[in-house]
Amino acid sequence: MDQVFAPWRIEWVEREGDDGDDRCPFCALPEQTEDRENMIVARSDRSFALLNNYPYNPGHLMVIPRRHTGDYRELDEETLLDHARLKQRTIDALDAAFGPDGFNAGLNLGGDAAGGSIDDHVHTHVVPRWSGDTNFMAVISETKVIVEALEDTYERLHDAFADQAGTERPDDEDAAVRIVGPRS
Numbered sequence: 001m002d003q004v005f006a007p008w009r010i011e012w013v014e015r016e017g018d019d020g021d022d023r024c025p026f027c028a029l030p031e032q033t034e035d036r037e038n039m040i041v042a043r044s045d046r047s048f049a050l051l052n053n054y055p056y057n058p059g060h061l062m063v064i065p066r067r068h069t070g071d072y073r074e075l076d077e078e079t080l081l082d083h084a085r086l087k088q089r090t091i092d093a094l095d096a097a098f099g100p101d102g103f104n105a106g107l108n109l110g111g112d113a114a115g116g117s118i119d120d121h122v123h124t125h126v127v128p129r130w131s132g133d134t135n136f137m138a139v140i141s142e143t144k145v146i147v148e149a150l151e152d153t154y155e156r157l158h159d160a161f162a163d164q165a166g167t168e169r170p171d172d173e174d175a176a177v178r179i180v181g182p183r184s
């Protein structure tokens with residue numbers, strides 16, 4: 001039987017040590033300033049790029065518009081463009097940092113039926129793929145190992161975004177890279 005292959009159908013799981021904030025995490029996280037701790041690696045005017053806590057593969061990111069809506073059709077043009085541009089930059093950064101063979105990029109819309117864990121705030125998963133790769137989750141199940149791997153991944157992607165044209169490397173090393181201009 002054919003199986004639909006959709007690596008972005010993976011839970012986004014909140015980190016331990018969250019402030020017990022019951023709000024939507026995709027609204028709450030970018031309002032905080034601890035980008036490195038929160039794993040926000042880059043910010044544009046209307047979107048941000050967040051590392052997945054439990055990646056399908058190393059470098060599994062989510063590109064998330066700031067606007068709180070679960071309906072992709074509600075995003076206005078400026079937000080759509082900003083979100084799409086940050087997706088392009090995310091693919092650039094992943095190429096520079098990890099050189100994958102390909103990517104899966106996708107949205108889960110509509111809650112349980114679509115397999116997403118947060119259905120009221122649109123987010124695009126971007127998953128780097130390697131020829132013949134295995135499911136990272138099956139290989140590494142220790143949370144501690146994942147956290148260490150995430151910190152290394154964060155560092156590499158932070159550098160890759162900061163090396164791009166039109167970005168600003170923050171003075172504060174715990175801050176995300178700012179997108180300030182065009183890609184080229």
Ligand SMILES: [Zn+2]
Nearest residue numbers: 024027068121
């Ligand atoms: Zn939200």
